[in-house]
Amino acid sequence: MSANKTTTTTAPAAPAEPSLSPLREPRYTPAEIEPRWQQRWADQPDLYGAEPASSGKPKYYVLEMLPYPSGQLHMGHVRNYAIGDALARYMWMTGHNVLHPMGWDAFGLPAENAALKNNRPPREWTLQNIAAMKRQMSRIGFSYDWRNEITTCFPEYYRWNQMFFIRMFERGLAYRKKSKVNWCPECCTVLANEQVIDGRCWRHEDTIVEQRDLEQWFLRITNYAEELLGDLSKLEGWPEKVRTMQRNWIGRSEGAEVTFDVEDAAGAPEDEDPSRQAGTAVLPAHETVKPSDKKITVFTTRIDTIFGATSVQLAPEHPLVKEFAAADAKLGAEVAALLDQQKNAREAGDIGAIEKHGVFTGHYAINPFNGERLPVWVANYILLDYGTGAIMSVPAHDERDHEFAKKYGLEIRIVILPHRTADQEQNGADEPLIPYTAEDSLLINSGDFNSLGNLEAQKKMAAFAEENGFGKATVTYRLKDWGISRQRYWGTPIPMLYCEKDGIIPVPDGDLPVLLPENVEITQTGGSPLGHLPEFVNATCPKCGGPARRETDTMDTFVDSSWYFYRYTSARDNSAPFDTAAVAYWFPIDQYIGGVEHAILHLIYSRFWTKVMRDLGLVQNDEPIERLFTQGMVIKDGAKMSKSRGNVVSPDEMIARYGADAARAYALFAAPPDRDLDWQEDGVAGVSRFLGRVFRFVTKYADRAQSANTVPSAPASTTSQALLRKLHQTIRKITQDFAGRWHFNTSIAAIMELVNTVTAAEPAISKGEVPDAVLAVILRDLVLLLAPFAPYLAFELWEQIGQKDNLLRAPWPKYDEALAREDxxxxxxxxxxxxxxxxxxxxxxxxxxxxxxxxxxxxxxxxxxxxxxxxxxxxxxxxxxxxxx
RNA sequence: GCCCGGAUGGCGAAAUCGGCAGACGCAGCGGACUUAAAAUCCGCAGGCCCGCAAGGGCUGUGGGGGUUCAAGUCCCCCUCCGGGCACCA
Structure with a gap:
């Protein structure tokens, strides 16, 4: 396409204007400029291509979180990608070898739901959406290297999910177990813990997640809990907020396990003491006690208070409770009620607010530290899946235990006291408020451990327990293994076979990928859709050659996004998930940009996956992402944009009205990128006006700039000096914004100031008081500064001022402190x-x-x-x- | 309950290291151009008060206290908004 100025700068035929003034300025017409450049860029598939490592340039991997192909970009995407695009363009202009890819998180439920609704295959629906969104992205002019595009629903991609899964299975990192799982009735499938938010589904905020018992595949992320936690401190380029969220999620808790023998009920002495029946009192050590073979292991972070334990509390689902209940129908009924309460509270997402109830089992456990016999209770607030599902109850030194003991009249025994000064000691200081839970305290009533500081006591008592074989210091995590089975169709088939003879067998590598069958009738009748396809289910055992059954669940789509950014480095490689040399060159990702909503989903899975791949010898880096940036939400009328609120602004509409440059520049101008952005259409209009001013100014003087020498000789008039000063101040400001806080709102404001200054000097400029050479420099640098934020306009003007080189790789202007200085x-x-x-x-x-x-x-x-x-x-x-x- | 953010004109925001609060933009008002409008350009603009005006005074960054020659910025207390975690033993 030629750069014919007549066609580019003349306004398109406006409604009949009979007396066109010959002096009329050209109009800024993004609707005409942008599609033209879009076409030119499309004709150069290598334009945004990464170069080989041999280029010698410093590499820069900038990445934005890949979207789910819903079919429509929303403003949140536009903002996210505008930030990444500005950065990528700046990096190109500062001489980096940039990798800036894009792809599609293409598996997932909406495709299946759409299929149900419109009777269209998920694949077709998805691919059509991808095409639509790709069109939108190209229309906005984002600088993606589409040659490395990935689409996770293609077998070329998901086969590697299957390979990774098998490698994990071989190493015991993928395993199958029956367990309590989160079931979303809306999704008709299981969810991982990370996908349950306040007891609700992460995709359906009104849908309460149920608990079900199912056989599921899990990935042993807990094996990496310690490393995932420890390496957080290395991630200095991550927002502290995200690191804190991950720290909380992993929930490391240091403590000790202590095993209590359970008294053999038959061997216990008869006792008329009513407190024995009620289970409210601790009984003294008894010489004739015969420990049964039953044991209870509790987890506690406060072993220092174990002499104050006055009962043992079990979760309703604790295996021992089942045994007790089997022999005691009344107890069984009571436990069932407790379990119900717990379940309901969990499903309502407010286990924290459950009213405490409990029941005495009639059994006693023996405190190994002092031989005392503690009543064993079952309580509705004890969770089986945290710690050991059993606790020792110390009412004097734990809020919850205190509340419970008060309610049921259990003993309260003080075993730690605050440190006291001699003076306080003498004058009899007040008793501490009960429950007294301070970390810095002294032990009393604790046998040989009396008068130890509690932290020291924790160490000594754990060691004592270990020496005597009834406990040890231990660490517990809140993080649970990642359940990845999904009872849905549109996902990666889990590549496993079940053979009656040989049990669970992975599909041999040579048989991968296990293809997701097409033309499957999607049903919501429950169970995995693949299970209804005999031709899929029936297979041959690779070991014995006998009949085998295929796994019919598919993988959580977070598996897809856990490693996708590695494949971007060599997306067409069909012999491996990625080229390890390319990964070694490009990783870690220099800058990742996305929403904070993935702080503990995608971002923790990705870290886990990298560590697993490292241990498989596939990558060398411990962490995938060097720097993370979480941009704020796009808000309109005080609320997040959503269909239900009816406050959604469509990017297409904005582009049609103001152009892509104005829409994206506004997204950067209206607020710093890390803050929420209030979308105001008038603001877009304002940015559009500004771009129009730039356009008119540059085109007006383009001829003078073109004919000038590029290097101004002597600093001429004071006007020239003033203009050059402002120019260099602006270059400095924007360069610093890129290097530092990324407050592009102030970068764009600085360009506006520059333009205001320059246009205010127009009388002098048109009188010829500013040499053409100075004017040329100003115009050139102005266009360069604009390039990361409004690329269409920048490319257009770049050509108009006679520049021939590719603007994308044109050197970023350098500021001169001497010229920037005010005198x-x-x-x-x-x-x-x-x-x-x-x-x-x-x-x-x-x-x-x-x-x-x-x-x-x-x-x-x-x-x-x-x-x-x-x-x-x-x-x-x-x-x-x-x-x- | 605990842990992070945040609160600045009518609105979005700026002030990066304790040094002119409100850059830049939106909306608003006044003017120029136009038969008119749109577009564009110029000017005004935190609030209150005095003044015909030029100009001047006071006040002002959620609230209260403090440190300092000087506080949006540092310290203490509090309110509100947003986010995360929460009988996690």
Missing amino acids: EIEIPVQINGKLRTVIRVAAGADEETLRDTALAAEKIQAATDGKTVAKLIIVPGKLVNIVVK
Whole structure:
């Protein structure tokens, strides 16, 4: 396409205007400019291509989170990608070898739901959406290297999910177990713990997640809990907020396990004491006690308070409870009620607010530290899946235990006290408030451990337990293994076979991928859709050759996104998930950009996956992402954009009205990228007006700039100097914004200031007071500065000012401190901290000059007249403050 | 309950290291151009008060206290909004 100026700068035929002024300025018409450049860019498939490592340039991998192909970009995407695009373009212009890829998180439920609704195959629906969104992205002009595009629903991609899964299975990192799982009735499938938010589904905020018992595949992320936690401290380029969220999620808790023998009920002495029946009292050590073979292991973070334990509490689902209940129908019924309460509270997402209930089992456990016999209870607030599902209850030193003991009249025994001064000791300090839970305390009533500090006691008591074989120091995590089975169709088939003879067998590598069958009737009748396909289910055991059954569940789609960014480095490689040399070159990702909503989903799975791949010898890096940036949400009318609120702004509409440059530049201008952005259409119009001013100014003087030498000889007029000064200040400002806080809102504001300054000087410019060479530099640098934020306009103007080189790789302008420096500055002069006047001095003026000038100022004379100057604060370059009395 | 953010004109925001609060933009008002409008350009603009005006005074960054010559910025207390975690033993 030629750069025919007549066609590019003349307004398209407007409604009949009979007397067109010959002086009429060209109009800024993004609707005409943008599609033209879009076409030109599309004709250069290598334009945004990464170069080989041999390029010698420093590499820069900038990545935005890949979207789910819903069919429509929303403003959140536009903002996310505008940030990444600006950065990528800046990196190209500063001489980096940039990898800036894009792809599609293409498996997932919406495709299946759409299939049900419209009777269209998920694949077709998905691919059509991808095409639509790709069109939108291209229309906005994002600089993606589509040659490395990935689509996770293609077998070329998901076969590697299957390979990774088998490698994990071989190493015991993937395993199958029956367990309590989160079931979303809306999705008709299981969810991982990370996908349950306040007891609700992460995709259906009104749908309460149920608990079901199912056989499921799990990935042993807990094996990496310690490393995932420890390496967080290395991620200095991550927001502290995200690191904290991950830390909380992993939930490491140091403590000890202690095993209590359970008293053999038959061997226990008969006892008429009513407290024995009620289970409210601790019984003294009993010589004739015969420990049964039953044991209870509790987890506690406060083993130092174990002498204060007055009962043992079990989760309703604790195996021992089942045994007890089997022999005691009444207990069984009571436990069932407790379990119900717990289940309901869990499903409602407020286990924290459950009213505590419990029941005495009639059994006693023996405290191994002192031989005391503690009543064993079952309580509805004890969770089987945390710690050991059993606790020792210390009512004097734990809020929850205290509440429970009060309710049921259990003993409360104080075993730690605050440190006291001698004085307090003598005068009898107040008893501590019960429950007293302080970490810094002294032990009492604790046998041999008396008068130890509690932290020391924790160590000694754990060691004592270990020496005597009834416990040990241990660490518990809140993080649970990642359940990845999904009872849905549109996902990666789990590549496993079940043979009656040989059990669970992985599909041999040579048989991968296990293809997801097409033309499957999607049903929501329950069970995995693949299970209804005999031709899929029936297979041959690779070991014995006998009949085998295929796994019919598919993988969680978070598996797809856990490693996708590795494949971007060599997306067409069909012999491996990625080229390890390419990964070694490009990783870690220099900058990842996305929403904070993935702080503990995608971002923790990805870290886990990298560590597994490292242990498989596939990658060398411990962490995938060097720097993470979480952008704020896009808000309209005070709320997140959503269909239900009816406050959605469509990118297409914005582009049609104002152009892509204006829409994306507004997304960067309206707020700093890490903050929420309030979408105001008038603001887009404002940015569009600004771009129009740039367009008119540059095109107006393009000819003069083109004919000039590029290097201005001598600094000419003061106007020229002033303009060049502003230019270099602007270059400095924007360069610093890219290097630092990414406050592109101020970068764009700085360009606006520059344009305001330059257009204000138009009378001088048109009179020829500014040499063409200076003008040329200003126009050129202005266009360069604009390029990361409004690429269409920048490319258009770049050509108009006669530049032939590719703007994408044009060198970013360098600022010259000498040119940026002001030679005269204004210094505020205060009296007693209040601004009284402003003086003009030379930029480097010393204290003496400042003092003399300030004191000589008319207003200061008047204000200090007859008063004593008590103190003079002079900060060169900043201000003068005169303290008078 | 615990842990992070945040609160600045009518609105989005700026002030990066304790030094002129409100850059830049939106909306608004006044003007120029136009038969008119749109577009564009110029000017005004935190609030209150005095003044015909030029100009001047006071006040002002969620609230209260403090440190300092000087506080949006640092310290203490509090309110509200957003997010995360939460009988996790």
